[in-house]
Amino acid sequence: MNELINFDEISREKWQELYRNNIPPLTEEELENIRSLNDQINMQDVTDVYLPLVHFFRIYKKNIEDMRFSKGLFLQKISKAPTLIIGIAGSVAVGKSTTARLMQTLLSRVFKHTKVDLITTDGFLYPNDVLKEKGIMHRKGFPESYDMEKLTNFLYEVKSGKTAEAPVYSHESYDIVPDEKIVIDNTDILIVEGINVFQSPQNDQLYIGDYFDFSIYVDANEENIEKWYLERFDSLLALAKDDPSNYYYQFTKWKFEDVIALAKNTWRDVNLVNLEEYIKPTRNRADVIIHKGDDHFIDKIYLKKY
Numbered sequence: 250m251n252e253l254i255n256f257d258e259i260s261r262e263k264w265q266e267l268y269r270n271n272i273p274p275l276t277e278e279e280l281e282n283i284r285s286l287n288d289q290i291n292m293q294d295v296t297d298v299y300l301p302l303v304h305f306f307r308i309y310k311k312n313i314e315d316m317r318f319s320k321g322l323f324l325q326k327i328s329k330a331p332t333l334i335i336g337i338a339g340s341v342a343v344g345k346s347t348t349a350r351l352m353q354t355l356l357s358r359v360f361k362h363t364k365v366d367l368i369t370t371d372g373f374l375y376p377n378d379v380l381k382e383k384g385i386m387h388r389k390g391f392p393e394s395y396d397m398e399k400l401t402n403f404l405y406e407v408k409s410g411k412t413a414e415a416p417v418y419s420h421e422s423y424d425i426v427p428d429e430k431i432v433i434d435n436t437d438i439l440i441v442e443g444i445n446v447f448q449s450p451q452n453d454q455l456y457i458g459d460y461f462d463f464s465i466y467v468d469a470n471e472e473n474i475e476k477w478y479l480e481r482f483d484s485l486l487a488l489a490k491d492d493p494s495n496y497y498y499q500f501t502k503w504k505f506e507d508v509i510a511l512a513k514n515t516w517r518d519v520n521l522v523n524l525e526e527y528i529k530p531t532r533n534r535a536d537v538i539i540h541k542g543d544d545h546f547i548d549k550i551y552l553k554k555y
C-alpha cells in the first residue's frame with residue numbers, strides 16, 4: 250500500500266484503545282436497533298471500530314465549528330451553522346450503505362438533538378433511458394453515467410441551507426425511481442455515500458470534494474469484494490423470485506450456471522474495471538480508510554496524516 254504513505258496504519262486493537270469513553274455509551278436497546286437494520290452487522294464492530302470513529306469525527310466537527318465562529322468574529326457576522334457533510338466511498342458492494350446507515354444511527358445517538366440524514370449518489374445516475382440514449386448502459390457507475398452537475402448543485406444547496414432534493418435509485422428496478430425524492434431540510438449532518446464521492450467531475454470548475462467535511466473510504470481486497478458482490482446478487486435474486494416487476498426476476502428463470510456466469514462477468518467487466526480505474530485511485534483523498542478482511546471483519550484503520 251505504497252500510495253498510502255500519507256496515512257497512519259492503526260490496527261483494530263490499537264484503534265479500540267484510543268477511544269477514551271467520554272462519549273455517552275449506547276444502551277443495549279440502541280445497539281439492538283442498529284442491528285435490526287442489517288442482521289449481518291458484527292456488533293463488536295460498533296463498539297470496537299465505529300464508536301471510536303464517531304469520537305474521532307467529533308474532533309473534526311469541533312474544529313469546523315471553531316473556525317466558523319472565529320470567521321464570524323472577524324467578519325462581524327455570525328451565520329447559521331452549515332450542514333456538515335460526510336462522504337463515504339468505496340467499491341460497488343464493499344458495504345458502503347451498511348457503514349453509512351450505522352454512522353447515521355450512531356451520530357444521531359451520540360450528538361443529541363442532531364438531525365442526521367443519508368443519501369446515496371446512486372440517485373444521481375442518469376435514468377436507464379438516458380444511459381441507453383448515450384450508449385453507455387454498460388458503463389453504469391462509471392463517471393460519465395452520473396449527472397455530476399446535478400449532484401454538485403444538490404451539495405451546494407445543502408451547504409447553503411436551502412431545501413434540497415435528491416433523486417432515488419432502486420437496485421430492484423435497476424433504475425431511477427420516477428417521482429421519488431429525498432428531501433433534505435434543516436439537516437445538521439448529511440452522509441453522502443457512493444462510489445464517486447471523491448471523484449473530480451469532468452468540468453474543472455466543480456469539485457464535489459470541497460463540500461465534504463469528513464470523508465471515509467471503505468476498503469477490502471478485490472477477491473472479497475467479488476464474493477460480497479456475488480452474495481448480494483444472490484440476495485437480489487431471492488428478493489425478485491415472486492415479483493415480475495423486479496429487474497432481477499428475469500434471471501430467476503435462467504439456469505443456475507448462466508446466472509453465476511452473468512454475475513461474475515458483470516463484476517469482472519464492469520464493477521472491477523470501475524474499481525481499478527476510477528474508485529481506488531480516490532482512496533487517498535479520504536480522511537479515514539476502514540479496511541475489511543474476510544467476512545467484513547474490520548482489521549485496520551488508516552488515518553490521513555496531513
Ligand SMILES: Nc1ncnc2c1ncn2[C@@H]1O[C@H](COP(=O)(O)OP(=O)(O)OP(=O)(O)O)[C@@H](O)[C@H]1O
Nearest residue numbers: 289290291340341342343344345346347477481545
Ligand atoms: N458489516 C457487514 N457485515 C456483513 N455483511 C455486510 C456488511 N456490510 C455489508 N454487508 C453485505 O455486503 C453486501 C454489500 O453491501 P452494501 O449493499 O452495503 O454495499 P454498497 O457498497 O453500498 O454497494 P453499492 O454501491 O452497490 O450500493 C450486502 O450483501 C451486505 O448485506
Ligand SMILES: CC(C)(CO)[C@@H](O)C(=O)NCCC(=O)O
Nearest residue numbers: 341371389390391444515519520
Ligand atoms: C448502481 C451501482 C453503479 C452502484 O451502486 C452498481 O450497483 C451497479 O448497478 N453497477 C452496474 C453493474 C451491475 O449491474 O452491477
